[in-house]
Amino acid sequence: MATLEIKDLHVEIDGKEILKGVNLTINTNEIHAIMGPNGTGKSTLASAIMGHPKYEVTSGEIILDGENVLEMEVDERAQAGLFLAMQYPSEIPGVTNADFLRSAINARREEGQEISLMKFIRELDKTMEFLEMPEEMSQRYLNEGFSGGEKKRNEILQMMMIKPTFGILDEIDSGLDIDALKVVSKGINEMRGEGFGCLMITHYQRLLNYITPDHVHVMMQGKVVKSGGAELAQRLEAEGYEWIKAELGIQDTDVVTEEA
Ligand SMILES: Nc1ncnc2c1ncn2[C@@H]1O[C@H](COP(=O)(O)OP(=O)(O)OP(=O)(O)O)[C@@H](O)[C@H]1O
Numbered sequence: 001m002a003t004l005e006i007k008d009l010h011v012e013i014d015g016k017e018i019l020k021g022v023n024l025t026i027n028t029n030e031i032h033a034i035m036g037p038n039g040t041g042k043s044t045l046a047s048a049i050m051g052h053p054k055y056e057v058t059s060g061e062i063i064l065d066g067e068n069v070l071e072m073e074v075d076e077r078a079q080a081g082l083f084l085a086m087q088y089p090s091e092i093p094g095v096t097n098a099d100f101l102r103s104a105i106n107a108r109r110e111e112g113q114e115i116s117l118m119k120f121i122r123e124l125d126k127t128m129e130f131l132e133m134p135e136e137m138s139q140r141y142l143n144e145g146f147s148g149g150e151k152k153r154n155e156i157l158q159m160m161m162i163k164p165t166f167g168i169l170d171e172i173d174s175g176l177d178i179d180a181l182k183v184v185s186k187g188i189n190e191m192r193g194e195g196f197g198c199l200m201i202t203h204y205q206r207l208l209n210y211i212t213p214d215h216v217h218v219m220m221q222g223k224v225v226k227s228g229g230a231e232l233a234q235r236l237e238a239e240g241y242e243w244i245k246a247e248l249g250i251q252d253t254d255v256v257t258e259e260a
């Protein structure tokens with residue numbers, strides 16, 4: 001079993017504090033969902049875990065199986081088993097999807113242990129078929145001209161090929177049609193198991209109808225303010241966030257939605 005621990009994490013962007021003490025522990029074999037109003041720091045948490053340079057960790061810890069993640073460069077974090085599917089995946093013209101995937105897989109392997117081209121192609125074909133992706137997508141430049149839904153599906157392809165220990169999925173369900181939502185969920189459920197833990201950021205219960213989370217967390221004001229099981233997501237869908245604010249005495253003016 002592996003563990004990703006986030007302890008009292010404080011993060012600033014351009015001198016403004018966005019995360020104000022996030023605590024969260026994810027084990028492999030667990031799926032966690034984070035929900036919360038716009039602008040409360042969910043994507044900031046994802047970027048900080050992955051080591052985006054714009055997000056300055058001012059205090060707190062991120063520990064992956066006893067190792068200090070904050071001391072690792074972005075590529076070292078990926079090698080250590082962390083994977084982020086971004087809310088807005090970037091386009092990389094000039095690099096084909098297949099080339100990108102093969103380098104990403106090999107970056108996690110020792111020298112001399114690289115995946116053979118044959119094995120890579122076999123696995124890529126199989127996974128793309130599983131995700132109902134047209135074959136030509138593998139030869140297109142990464143995300144270039146991909147539709148919103150195609151980008152999201154492609155993030156799941158990457159995750160299934162790279163096989164990270166922890167996948168952080170930022171709004172993987174946004175912009176998906178019903179069939180794509182089912183396919184993306186099928187991919188995530190396929191990863192579920194002993195060697196994989198997942199943190200899904202989502203606004204909607206819809207995704208959680210297909211992937212039952214073990215834990216649901218609510219993020220507000222740059223903190224995890226409430227945690228529960230799958231039923232918490234159902235209540236949020238039905239009632240919104242006002243009841244949590246009332247329960248915890250959170251004032252709207254405290255919420256970090258205003259522009260700096
Ligand atoms: N690169 C950046 N530069 C300036 N401000 C930023 C940057 N990234 C995030 N912020 C600010 O930090 C706050 C939290 O943003 P974040 O993207 O983490 O929210 P979120 O919870 O993911 O929201 P959403 O549900 O809308 O995706 C917002 O006020 C946002 O404007």
Ligand SMILES: [Mg+2]
Nearest residue numbers: 042043044087
């Ligand atoms: Mg976001």
